Structures are given as structure tokens and as C-alpha cells.
Amino acid sequence: MSIKLGSSELAKYPFLQEASDYIHETKFDFEEFDRPEMIHIINRAVEKLENELKGNVYSNLDEYEIEIMTFMVSLLLIKSIGLEEVSKKCSLFEAMRVEKFLSSDLSNERSVEKKKLLVQKIFLELFKIxxxxxxxxxxxxxxxxxxxxxxxxxxxxxxxxxxxxxxxxxxxxxxxxxxxxIRNELSNLIYSRIKNMKAIEIPVSIKSKADELRNKYSGRYVYKNQFKILEYPPCIKHAMEIINKGENLPHSARFMLATYMLAIGKTEEDVIDIFKNSPDYNEKITRYQVEHLAGKKGSHTKYSVPSCDRLRSEDLCFAIKECENLINPIQFGRRKIR
Amino acid sequence: MNQIQNTGENINFLRNVFRKYYFENNHFPYLYSIEKREFGYRKFDSLVVRHLSFNNVGELVAELVRNVPLDIYYSNAYYGLPSNPINEKQWEGADLIFDIDIKDLDLPCIHEHTYYVCNLCGYVNSERKQCINCNKGKTYDTSIPCKRCFLSIKKEAAKLLDFLYCDLGIKEKFVEIFFSGNAGFHFHINDPSIRNLDSNSRANVTDYILGNGFMCESIGVRKYRNGFVIKLPKSGIMTGWRKKIASNLGINQKSELKLKNIVEASGGYEGFRNELNKMTRNNGVPIDAQVTNDIHRVFRLPGSINGKSGLTKAKCDDLESFNPNNDACMLSDSEVYVNPKTKLKITLKNNTFRLDNALEKVPSYVAAYLICKGLASISNAQ
Structure with missing residues (x-):
């Protein structure tokens, strides 16, 4: 006997192919969202989305027809709002909602076959794990x-x-x-579904809700938090001491120092100056490398400061008490500018 | 660092014996997918040439015989276009590589066979400070590893293999072990299932092998207010690092009370954490993290000569019986005169040589070894 996903799974996992198949089978047309009886679906999608934007996982679970429709409307709303931050945040919280259901299903489902089918549908077919x-x-x-x-x-x-x-x-x-x-992958999957939605005529009822939400949320995501660094972290201080003594720094420490300085807002000229004391200093090479790290040369990728974890494994970490719970040196000694 | 005293005679001698080696040993049986690798080499003047590629071993050997480099490297990575600049090479994956070196073991015998050579005049000093001969140069270390060094590094190599086979599940057929040609061992893992791991994933493996970052919580000790509680993880403590730590502590899945007592005896959560750190450091293997984490590394080519010693990066089929000073010593036997700079004793190809500060006639492989180490100069005496 072959086991199939039931309606309760389609409700919890509306991103699966089976849910799309359901929409195709019902020959549902987007224009139908403008019909008055669909308003509760749209309101539900708005409620869910606002919940997610407040940083909460939307836990309510309804019949599968409602859930599949709500999921579809949510995607249309997010697409229509057109704010990157909204797309990312909602994708993440949608992933966390799935995570909650999936974790419970894998723990509580008594049928091993059913568990295996879920694992196959989500882990293997979607993410090749x-x-x-x-x-x-x-x-x-x-x-x-x-x-x-x-x-x-x-x-x-x-x-x-x-x-x-x-x-x-x-x-x-x-x-x-x-x-x-797989939270990140789930989130990326939902995000890519939103991004890859074809340019369709968004139903008026959804578009008007999207306009309201855009007005409400567009100002909230302007990045206001500027920081100033009050003190360098010990790993950077140590590297600076070596440079100032005129000794050679290993390549990995130079990478750390340059990416850190660029990340805290130093200019490329400032960073090049720091390396002038190195015994093997060569301005042309240093300039090329610093500009490369700043994303001005080569692949035009701006390089990030290596994580504390990475620095620990490369023997570049000289942690002190204040370093506790930091994941990147960039977090050390900074204060918000108000 | 290039340790060879930059005299034309020394360089000419080494170039001749190296060329003869590459001419006569013109095959590299452990070099796979040659057309996808980037090659690089260090010349005798220390300049490094990179971004080379060869379609076959014949082309490579022709280059080696023509230019005779001091050291030869090839990428652990496979590229679509290996000779292009780094961002345009089209990375297709990389072998996982490990490097362990005697210098990282902090062995007590190291000072017994370490020499401090002046980078300007080549004089062999007894201490690491300014040269007492010319009063200008700085000294660099050069070492002749002893039997105890090799025994210790082999123990570390065996520990590494245990991690690879038993924990990471890597099949023996994918693991090749090489003596580095100087003072360590290189491990090349060409398992296709791990070729695509990015640098962060490799750093995670590195920390696993080094024993970095083990948390008290992983063995069931959790911080709670000002104290701690014991809650063993659902996935158990009898595998991987958890098992190593559990066996060090003498506990198992049912020893919650014993564990509680151990933590209390260590002075609570913080004290226990310090104990754990010591334990993981002792049980880990001191691999070079930067080598393993790098997915664009150019690494010493198996079968090539190591310019720091004149020995070959040789395949090591049986770690226990492998004798580096014998099995990796492959240069010519023809005799030449050298001027040793210090009194020393070395054993190569099962022959022991006791040298004084006087002109000596020795086989070329001994001369090359000493010149590469900066401990002798070639002489024109007939």
C-alpha cells in the first residue's frame, strides 16, 4: 500500500508540489480573490503577515483549502508590497512556522512510513538531504x-x-x-518563490491591502543604527602591536586586520597606511589586496571580517572577558550613535 | 623561508641534483586530474610563480627539468580554467587536506637538534639572537628531526586517521598519506562527497580535529543561575568527542550523579570548563588550520623534492614502518665535497654520517640535505 500525504500535511506544508497540484486541479483563477467570499482569506493572510512582521510565528492552523489559499495570498501580498525587508522577514517566519509543524510531526507521528514520506518530500526532494x-x-x-x-x-x-x-x-x-x-533553506525557498513570481495582474482586493501594509511598514526598516567603535578588540590590538613592532603578520592576520578596518569605516588609504610598517611592505601589492577586500577589484565582493570562531581556529584569537558571547570582532566595543 | 646560502655554487649543485631526480623520476603517480590543477613553484631566488597549468605529466616534467624549481606546489582545488586569475578559475571542488608538523608538537628534544643560522653570513649560532659572527644578521631556526620526533608525529598521524575513519567515516581508499619531505605528514582526502565543502565547513572539520570549541553542554553540564545542572543530551554521549570526553571522565549515559560530583570537584561550571579545555587540547591533533580551511591552497606536490631538506614528499603506505630519512631520501649517491658549518650527526639511507667543521666527502643526498638546511656549503675541492 502506498502512503500519500494527507490534507493535514498540505495545510502545514503548502509550499509542496502537491499543494500546487491542488490549485491546478481546482482550476482556481487569481481574479476570484476579488469575490466577496474570499475576503476572509485575504484578512487571514494579512493577520499572518502582520504577526510575522512583529516577530511572531503564526501558529493557527485551518483546513487545508484555507491554508493553501492563505499561503498563496501571503506571497502575493509580499510581492506586491515590494519591500526587501518584508520579504526576508516573512520568509524566515514562514520557515519557522513550518519548522514547528515538521518537528512535531517527526516526533509524534506513529507511522514510520508517514515519517519517511515527509522526510523524503521535504528533506530529500526539496533540499537533497x-x-x-x-x-x-x-x-x-x-x-x-x-x-x-x-x-x-x-x-x-x-x-x-x-x-x-x-x-x-x-x-x-x-x-x-x-x-x-533546514530553516535557512526553507526560508530561502519561500523567498525565492516570492522573487520568482511572474508579473501577474495582482487582484485589486490584494493590491489595496498591500498598499496599506507598504505605507505602514516602509518607514520601519530604514537602518538607523550607526555605531562608533570605542575600543579595538584584543585580536586586532594584537595584530596592530606586531605590525607596529615591524614584525611580519601571517596572511590570515592581515586579512583579519584589513577587513576589520574596512568594516569599521576606515578608508582604503588608512588601511594601506597601517601595513606600511610591515618588513615586507610593498605598496602596489598592499593596495591591490586592500582594494580587493573592499570589493573594488577582482570579483567585486566585499569581504567580511572573519568570525570569532574562525579566528580561534586560526590561533588569532586573544579573547578577554568582554569578548564573551561575541560572534564577530566587529561587535566588540561599539556604541550606538543616537 | 629559503634557507640556502645564496652562493652560486650551492645553487648550481642543488639544481643539478634536483634536475637529475626529475629527469630520472619522471612520473607522478599520485597526481590526479592534472589538467584541472593550478601549479606553482618557488625558484631558488625565493620568487614564487603561480597560475601555471599542464595538460599531462610530460609537460610538467619538461617544465621541472627546464626550470628546476626549489619547491613545487599544486592546488588541492579542481578548476575549469586553472591558469586564470583566482576569481576566474571556475572552482569545481577541492581535496580535503591536512598538515601536521613536528614544530607544532612542542617536543622537549627539539632544542637538542635545532641550529640557529645567520641569514646574512650563514654562521651557525648556538642561540636565537643576533649573529655573533657578523653582528648584523638575524638567525633562523633549522632542525634535524630525530627518531623521537618522528615517533611523536606518527602518533599524531594515527590519531588523525582515527578521527577520519571512525568519526568522519572517510573510507581508507580516499586517504593518501605522504611524508612532507621535511618534518611532517600530509594527508590528501580525495573523497568526491566532501570535495564541495566550502571553507567554513572545512573550518568546522578543523576544529573537530584540533579539539576547539567543545561545550560543557555537549556532555550534559548546563549553566544554571550561579551553578549548573546535569542534563544529558538526547542524542547520547557515547559517540564522537562526547565519547572521548566521557571515557576520560569515566562516565556513561547513566552516570548523571557521578558527572555532578566531577563538576563539583572541578569547582563548578567554570572550573569544569577549564578541565574540558585541557582534555580536548590533549586529545586533539595539532593540524595546521590554515592549510585545511583553504580551498585554493597550493600544496607541495607528491613526489617532488622539498627545498627545505632535499628529501622527497614520499607516499607512506605503512605509517609505522615508514622511515623518512630512508624512504624519502631519493637523490643521487655520487660523492661531493662539503664544508659543514657545525659538528653534527645524521643518518640518511641507513648510513650514519658524523661531520666536523672540516671538509668532508659525502654522497650528494647528504650534501643536498645539509645545504638545504643551511648547515653546509658545497666545496670545489677535488
Missing amino acids: NIDVNSTSSICKLSVPDYLQRASKMYEQEWKLINRSVKDGYVYLDTDETVRL
Whole structure:
């Protein structure tokens, strides 16, 4: 007997192909959103979206027809609002909503086949991750490379491989952790669905709501927080001391120093000046490298300051008490300018 | 650093013995996908040439015989266009590589066989400070690793293999071990399933091997207000690093009370954390993090001569029986005269040489070893 996803799964996971198939089968037309009986769907999508913009996961769960329609309207609203910050935040909170349902399903579902089907539909088909679900416990296993590709993008120390249960090339996680691992991918999937929506005529009823929401939220996302640095972090101080003594810094320390200085707003000329004391200083090479890091040369990618974690593993970290809980040297000693 | 005293005679001698080696050993059996690799080399004047590519081993050997570099490197990465500038090479993946070196082991014997050579006059000093001979030059270290050094580094190599095979699940067929040609071992992992790992993912592996960042929470000790609570992780403590720590502490999945007592005896959460840090440092392997994390590294070519010693980066099929000073010593036996700069004893190709500060006739492989280390000069005496 083949197991299929039921209506409750379509309600929780409306981004799956099966949900799109449902829309196709019903031959639903976007214009139908302008019909009066659809207003509750639109209102529900607005409620959900506003919840997400306030930083909450929308936990209400309705019938699958309602959920699929709400999901579709949410995407249309976000697309129509056209604010990047709204798209990103809603994608993230939609992913967290899915995460909540999926984690519960993988822990509580009694049918192993059903669990495996969910894992196949979401982990394997959408994100190409092979997850093995244990039939008797809530422990999942996945290969070390699959784990690393995702966990290495997380800042929290607990996601480092060393803090995981690892054996014979597999990482063992409980269901919450397994699902958390794909949050970014889920968020990116929803974000790309919004971005890739074809230019369609947005129904008037949705467009007018979108206009209201745009007016309401557009001012809230102007980046106001400017910082000034009161003190350099110890890793940067240490590198500066070595340079000032006229000693050679390893390549990785030069990378750290230059990206840090650029990140706190120093000009390229300022940064080049810092390296003038190096015994092997060559202005042409230094200029090229600093401009490269600033994104003015080569790939035009502006390089970020390496994380504290990275600096620790490269022996460039000289942490003091004030460094506790920082994930990047850039966070050290800064104060908001009001 | 290029340690060779920059005299024409020394360089000519080395170029001749290196050229002979590349001419006679014109194959590189451990070089895969040559057309996708970037090559680079260091010349005898220390200049580095990069962004070279070769379609086959014949082209590579022709270049080596023609230009005779001091050191030869190739990329761990596979590129669509390996000779293009770095951003236009079309990266297609990279082997995972590890480098362990005797200098990172802090061995007590190291001072017994380390020499401090002046970078200007070449004089061998007994201490690391300004040269007492010319009063101008600074000294650099050069070392002749002893048996104890190699025994210690092999132990670290075995620990690394245990991490790779038992924890990371890498199959033996994908792991190649090489003696670096000087004072360490290189591990090349060409497993296609890990070729696409980015630098951050590799840094995560690096920290796993080094033992960096293990949290008390991973073994079940959680900070709680001013104290701590014990809550063992659902995924257990009997695998990976958790198992290593658990066995060091003598606990298992059912030892919550024992663990509580251990933490209290260590002085609480902070004290226990310090104990854990010591434990992970002792159980980790001191690999070079920058080598492993780099996905565009040019790394010493297997089968090539290491310019710091004149020994070859040789394949090591059996770590235990491998004798670097014998199995990696592949230069010519023809005899030449050298002027050693200090009194020393070395064993190469199973022959022991005791040298004084006087003119000596030695095989070319001994002369090359000493000149590369900065401890002798070639002599024109007949």
C-alpha cells in the first residue's frame, strides 16, 4: 500500500508540489480573490503577515483549502508590497512556522512510513538531504558533509561538529535539531518563490491591502543604527602591536586586520597606511589586496571580517572577558550613535 | 623561508641534483586530474610563480627539468580554467587536506637538534639572537628531526586517521598519506562527497580535529543561575568527542550523579570548563588550520623534492614502518665535497654520517640535505 500525504500535511506544508497540484486541479483563477467570499482569506493572510512582521510565528492552523489559499495570498501580498525587508522577514517566519509543524510531526507521528514520506518530500526532494529517521526513537541521522554544509552557516557554538554526536560518517540529531538545520533553506525557498513570481495582474482586493501594509511598514526598516567603535578588540590590538613592532603578520592576520578596518569605516588609504610598517611592505601589492577586500577589484565582493570562531581556529584569537558571547570582532566595543 | 646560502655554487649543485631526480623520476603517480590543477613553484631566488597549468605529466616534467624549481606546489582545488586569475578559475571542488608538523608538537628534544643560522653570513649560532659572527644578521631556526620526533608525529598521524575513519567515516581508499619531505605528514582526502565543502565547513572539520570549541553542554553540564545542572543530551554521549570526553571522565549515559560530583570537584561550571579545555587540547591533533580551511591552497606536490631538506614528499603506505630519512631520501649517491658549518650527526639511507667543521666527502643526498638546511656549503675541492 502506498502512503500519500494527507490534507493535514498540505495545510502545514503548502509550499509542496502537491499543494500546487491542488490549485491546478481546482482550476482556481487569481481574479476570484476579488469575490466577496474570499475576503476572509485575504484578512487571514494579512493577520499572518502582520504577526510575522512583529516577530511572531503564526501558529493557527485551518483546513487545508484555507491554508493553501492563505499561503498563496501571503506571497502575493509580499510581492506586491515590494519591500526587501518584508520579504526576508516573512520568509524566515514562514520557515519557522513550518519548522514547528515538521518537528512535531517527526516526533509524534506513529507511522514510520508517514515519517519517511515527509522526510523524503521535504528533506530529500526539496533540499537533497538524505535523512534516516529512527523508527523507535526521535533521533535522525544524516551524513557529515550534509550536516557541515548547513551547520557551518550557524553561529551558535552548539552547531559545531565537535559538539555533536558523530559516528562512522553520520551526525545524530533529535528531530528539533534536524528540522532547525533546514530553516535557512526553507526560508530561502519561500523567498525565492516570492522573487520568482511572474508579473501577474495582482487582484485589486490584494493590491489595496498591500498598499496599506507598504505605507505602514516602509518607514520601519530604514537602518538607523550607526555605531562608533570605542575600543579595538584584543585580536586586532594584537595584530596592530606586531605590525607596529615591524614584525611580519601571517596572511590570515592581515586579512583579519584589513577587513576589520574596512568594516569599521576606515578608508582604503588608512588601511594601506597601517601595513606600511610591515618588513615586507610593498605598496602596489598592499593596495591591490586592500582594494580587493573592499570589493573594488577582482570579483567585486566585499569581504567580511572573519568570525570569532574562525579566528580561534586560526590561533588569532586573544579573547578577554568582554569578548564573551561575541560572534564577530566587529561587535566588540561599539556604541550606538543616537 | 629559503634557507640556502645564496652562493652560486650551492645553487648550481642543488639544481643539478634536483634536475637529475626529475629527469630520472619522471612520473607522478599520485597526481590526479592534472589538467584541472593550478601549479606553482618557488625558484631558488625565493620568487614564487603561480597560475601555471599542464595538460599531462610530460609537460610538467619538461617544465621541472627546464626550470628546476626549489619547491613545487599544486592546488588541492579542481578548476575549469586553472591558469586564470583566482576569481576566474571556475572552482569545481577541492581535496580535503591536512598538515601536521613536528614544530607544532612542542617536543622537549627539539632544542637538542635545532641550529640557529645567520641569514646574512650563514654562521651557525648556538642561540636565537643576533649573529655573533657578523653582528648584523638575524638567525633562523633549522632542525634535524630525530627518531623521537618522528615517533611523536606518527602518533599524531594515527590519531588523525582515527578521527577520519571512525568519526568522519572517510573510507581508507580516499586517504593518501605522504611524508612532507621535511618534518611532517600530509594527508590528501580525495573523497568526491566532501570535495564541495566550502571553507567554513572545512573550518568546522578543523576544529573537530584540533579539539576547539567543545561545550560543557555537549556532555550534559548546563549553566544554571550561579551553578549548573546535569542534563544529558538526547542524542547520547557515547559517540564522537562526547565519547572521548566521557571515557576520560569515566562516565556513561547513566552516570548523571557521578558527572555532578566531577563538576563539583572541578569547582563548578567554570572550573569544569577549564578541565574540558585541557582534555580536548590533549586529545586533539595539532593540524595546521590554515592549510585545511583553504580551498585554493597550493600544496607541495607528491613526489617532488622539498627545498627545505632535499628529501622527497614520499607516499607512506605503512605509517609505522615508514622511515623518512630512508624512504624519502631519493637523490643521487655520487660523492661531493662539503664544508659543514657545525659538528653534527645524521643518518640518511641507513648510513650514519658524523661531520666536523672540516671538509668532508659525502654522497650528494647528504650534501643536498645539509645545504638545504643551511648547515653546509658545497666545496670545489677535488
